[in-house]
Amino acid sequence: MEERTLTCIRCPRGCAVTVTLEDGAVVSVRGNSCPRGDAYARAEVTNPTRVVTTTVPVRGSDTERMVSVKTAGDVPKSKVFDVMGALRGIEVTAPVEIGDVLLADVAGTGVDVVVTKRA
Amino acid sequence: MQDPDYDVVIVGAGVSGCATARELSRLEAHVLVIEREEDVCCGTSKANSAIVHAGYDARTGSLMARLNVEGSRLMPSLCESLGVDFMRIGSLVVCTSEDMLPGLEELRQRGVDNGVEGLEVVDRPRLLELEPSVAHAACGALWAPTAGIVNPFQLNVALAEDASVNGVDFRFDSRVSGLSRDDDGCWHVSCTTGDVTCRVIVNAAGVHADELHNLVSADRLAITPRRGQYYVLDTTAGNHVRHTIFSQPTALGKGVLVTPTTAGNLLVGPNAEDIADKEGTDTTAEGLAEVAEKSSVAVRDVPLREVITSFSGLRAHQPGHDFVIGEVAGAPGFVDCAAIESPGLSACPAIGRMVAGIVRDILALAPKPVITPWKSHFVSLERATAEEWAALVETDPAYGRVICRCRRVSEAQIVNAIHAPLGARSLDAVKRCTEACMGRCQAGFCTPKIMEILAREIEGVDMSDITKAGPGSGIVIRTDRDGSAGDGR
């Protein structure tokens, strides 16, 4: 039996969530205030994931030099720097809209990178 | 024999060197100013109290006394014609101990002997009228109505611009590495950006003036960097005092001054510490603490919590405690303009005249028939009326775009500084000309914007090339996204 206490990062409340594991499998989760916290805690101890937010250069915009982008969903935490690497050298051309797919299935994660700032 | 490249090479573009350059630009002479930093006003001239002293402090008969008083007389009209901020706010040497009152009278008498006008020893009631914020222990003061404050950056820049517009050449990022004189009496200046020959050298090299002097003379000059640290307080504290307030020196040493600045800030300092390192322009915890402690001697409740920045400056002190100005015996054509510690700024118009006079006599220079009058581009929107500002926007819409929010500095002012005769190329150069970056946010807001303007206005330069203060002070690092630093620093 193993107990791990973590801070949930799903929302700014940052609940302290305690996960009980037995032989590597999650037995119980407590301390979360919502289902997302439960899901987060389970994932975090077995298969932690993160959303990656960064920027890429944009050409042809009157107002922006860079647009902000994000992974449309969580990617494995171990692949965060691979995502950053896949975005190196990528540029977009204006106009771009929030939600435009910049790079599909980034670093083989099955998750797309989307634009989060219009330009 | 080839003609030398220049008649005169001035080493150092501080106020002494630039005042001299401006005076020489009125004569038929080919003049070059060599400066080790990237711009004028990068040494002592940018890190001082910005006071134009009345002239009672220096020893009667000394060069300091004579040049201080003369400089103080010349300063208002010089600043007026150059477009430099100067305010004759007067100064008070405050006595906080009854037994020291006779010292005020001695100081007054010395001032009279030095030629200072209007000096008056005032009692406590009169002192409180003049300056309500004096310390409770203040029992009297020496009132010097002719003392003033000046914007030293503007002054240095304007002197240089005037000189430049009237034919003086300037070379920056240039260090003098050697000096020799040939049999024809021509000086060979070894310089990091290319050697130069000339007939006369003016040594206005600040804390390094001894190094230059000692290359040509066995009669050694010893300059000790005397470091002084200061607090700059927000403009919200700017009218805590109305005049420049000095503490009367006691057995424990000199106090610190508390003064408004021409930009409306409050300046507190300096202490005085002889150091060995001529690059020692850092502040220290001990030095700042000392200034903080001494600040309350003459003035009540100095609002140090309103500090926006602190800095330190080195004064070029030599043991004889007087300016060293004159042609060096055994080194004909080498003119010292050295040991220019306080009251160097106050004296600079007079120093320029004196040194230029020495050079003129050595080279028998004739005056130029025509001088280009020069007024610098400085504008203060902080102090402008709404109508004045509106009129400026009419002349140039870029006056309507505020870049430095804290000091209300517009894009037009920054562009003008970049395209001025000596052209600002760094953040600090823009700062000296415009007051940008000198506000309460200390360039947090305007840095990216000024970088953008510099990159736009200067050919062949992009934002990643912009420096704070010249080579080695790049603001951003060139990287490829793999994290390896490029050579943009």
Place this chain on the structure above:
Amino acid sequence: MTRYDVVVVGGGPAGLAAALSARGEGARSVLVIERDTKLGGILNQCIHNGFGLITFNEELTGPEYAARFEDRVLAADIDLMLDTMVLDVSDDRIVTCVNAEDGLVRIQAGAVVLAMGCRERPRGALNIPGFRPAGIFTAGTAQRLVNIEGLMPGCEVVILGSGDIGLIMARRMTLEGAHVACVAELMPYSGGLKRNIVQCLDDFGIPLLLSHTVTRVEGERRVEAVWVAQVGDDGRPVPGTEVRYPCDTLLLSVGLLPENELSRQAGVELSSVTRGPVVNESLETSVAGIFACGNVLHVHDLVDYVSQEAGVAGGRAGAYADLIAAGKTPRQGHEIALRARDGVRYTVPQSIDPARMADRLVVRFRVGGVFENRYVSVYLDGERIQHRRKSILVPGEMEQVVLKRDELLAHADLSEVTVRLEED
């Protein structure tokens, strides 16, 4: 002189929400004046996640959150002056501003909403000794350089201050290939959200050094190293504990200061605790018809609460403007003091007129230290009306209590309302 019913100073999240609320459904004329060339304020550079969970029930990045409000403002017949700096707001609500096209412009407002946000505390205000090289940035300036200009401030980084901006930049710089050696924090606790400690520091193995500070900067032209020392209980560096960190960049996240120069000029009374205007239940300042919201009023952690607060201020400003337009004099309120006591550092608002309250009033507050297992209590004079247990309260996380107008009105001769922490 041009007239507007409501003039909003600032087009960031507070200004946008206030403008929408002021515009309402009716015919009020509303103007937003923004110094940048676009709306969005600080959100434009906050490219990370975490915005909008409360407002939209979605986790958005800063620019996405800003776009939601911007789209509504653009659709709502609200006038904009961009690339325009407000120079003065007078106590009779004349707004003076300047831009390149129009020069100096004066506008008479029925009501003004102050939404200027805040600035960062610089190195100079901390008196960190040493040289003044390139390479020292406040975290927000660094964030702007990275996210808006696409420039890297440096490669080897030390961060002073564990507020959210410092934590966010620790991650941002690391993702862009820099090495962040540590985050030093003066206090014995972090100033930022717990989630940011996890996803910005723990994720990258960046040490958080609590009760530490930077005592010296080396490097004449560019930062070469900083010295980090432990601090004692008195907050002063402990001699002998200094450690030298070679680096080329020092980021400072050492405090946000509400930007109240215009407020001061208008004669608005400021609180020395929040450094923002003292306001009543309508978020109206001490100058009639001038309202305040967002970071200029008090520094927030969550933009969702900024939008809520701004919605209140904008609505109240609109109502005030209606009275002015109808030639009526808004009547003086009968203000009851709202006191912060016993661990509560401040409340916003600082006074309430129950007769002018809406049904519900959100009172936002911060505590002055780290408290575990306390009760947040509300007293109407001597009568306790709320008593809610909280397992943890920290200065870095804004809290709130909700007051009901009926309850306040029912309490005879109410002279003060108190929010305090109690042990039981």
